[in-house]
Amino acid sequence: MTLLDLLPSMHSAMSARLDHAFWPSETHYDSSGRITVGRVALQDIADQFGTPTHVIDEDDVRHRCRAYRKIFPEADIAYAAAALPIRAVVRWVTEEGLSIGIGSTSELAIALSAGVDPKRIILHCNAMTAEEAQSAAAIGAGRTVVDSLACIAHVSAATRNSQNVLIQVQPDARHCNESDDAIRAAVRQSNLNLVGLHCHLGSHSSDTDRIASTIHELVTQLDLVRREHGTVLTELVLGGDRSVSPTPNGTSVHLPGLAATIDDALDSACATYRFPRPRITLEPGRAIVASAGVILHRVVSVVGVGDGRTVVAVEGGRNADPSSPVATVALANRHPTGPVMTATLVGSRDEPQQGVVVTLPADVHPGEVLAVAGAGDLRNGFATTTSVGRPPIVAVQHGRTTQLVRRETIADLMARDAD
Incomplete structure (x- = not known):
C-alpha cells in the first residue's frame, strides 16, 4: 500500500508539483506515485527500453504547433528540424500545418522521407x-x-x-x-x-x-x-x-x-x-519539442565525497554543453515524501566537476529511475549517449508507446569501422 492509497486526497496536490512549464502537458502522478507522461508510467518505459531513453509526448508537440498557429494566424511557422531531426516529429508538425526549416543534408533526407x-x-x-x-x-x-x-x-x-x-x-x-x-x-x-x-x-x-x-x-x-x-x-x-x-x-x-x-x-x-x-x-525548434521531452536515467551509484557533497551517477554520458541547464529532475518510480538534498548529478563516465547541481530525495538509491524534463531538444539536456552510442527515442500518446528510434548497438558501431 502506498501513501497515495492511505491519503488519496494528496493525489491532486502532488500532480500540481510537476510544473508544465518544464514537463509535458500530460505529466501526472499515478495511483502508485509514479510519474506518467501521456498516461504511460515512465518507470515502465525504463524497464521496457532500458536507460537512458528519450521520451517525447506526441500530443504536447502537436499542442505547441497549434499554439504557434493560433497566436500567429497570418504567419508561416517553420519547425527548425535541428532541434529533434527524426521522421516522426517532422511528420507530426507538418500534419499540424507547419513548414520545415532544414540546415543539413541529413535533415533534408529525413524531411523528404517523411513526405514533406x-x-x-x-x-x-x-x-x-x-x-x-x-x-x-x-x-x-x-x-x-x-x-x-x-x-x-x-x-x-x-x-x-x-x-x-x-x-x-x-x-x-x-x-x-x-x-x-x-x-x-x-x-x-x-x-x-x-x-x-x-x-x-x-x-x-x-x-x-x-x-x-x-x-x-x-x-x-x-x-x-x-x-x-x-x-x-x-x-x-x-x-x-x-x-x-x-x-x-x-x-x-x-x-x-x-x-x-x-x-x-x-x-x-x-x-x-x-x-x-x-x-x-x-x-x-526548441520551443516546439524541448518541454515535450523527458530523458530517463537509472541511478548507478550514490556517493558522498570529501567536501560534503553527494554525487549521484546515472547511466549514460553527458553529451551537451556543460553550461546547459537542467530544468527539472524528479524521481520517476515513486513520489518522495521525506527530506531532500542538493546533489551533483553526473553521467557514469563523468568526473564530479562535470556534473550539474540538482535537488533530489535524500534517500535516492541505485536502481531508481530519474526523469530529466525539458529534454526534447537533443542538442541540450543532461545526457544523450549511452555506454555504446545513442539511446532510443520513444513516443507516448493516450497510454501507448511507440519506439521512433531504436537504441544504437555495438553491431551498429562495428559496421561503420572500415579497418
Missing part, C-alpha cells in the same frame, strides 16, 4: 559545399537561405530554372557590409528570385526592446533594397525560439507578448518608410 512537400521547406545553405548545394537544389525547396557570396554562387550554379532565396542578415543588418554584398550578388543572378531576409533573433530573449529594434533594422534594410535595386522584398523569416511556456530561468517571451511586439514593431517601421508589410515566418 519540398515547397514547404526552408533550406539553409550556410556553409554548404557546391556538391551539397547541387543535391539540395534538385528538390526544388520553397525558399533557400544564403549568407555569403560563395553560398550564392553555389546555389545559382546548381539552380536550373529559378529559386526563391532569402539573405541571412545579422540583427544589426544596417551596418553589415557582408549582407549588402550578398544582396547585390543575389539581385544580379537571373535565376535567383530574392524574396526577403532571414534574421536570427536569438533564443529565449526577454528583451522586447531589442526585438523591436531588430525588426526596425530589418525594415530599414528592406527599404534600402527597394531604393537601391528597385526590388520590393515581401518576406521576413525570424529564427530563434520563443517558448509557449516559461523557460527554467523565467526569461522567455511568452508567445502572445512576442506577437504583440512583432506586430507593433512592424506597424511602426513600415509606417516610417511607407513600406508594404512583409509576410512573417517564425522558425522555432
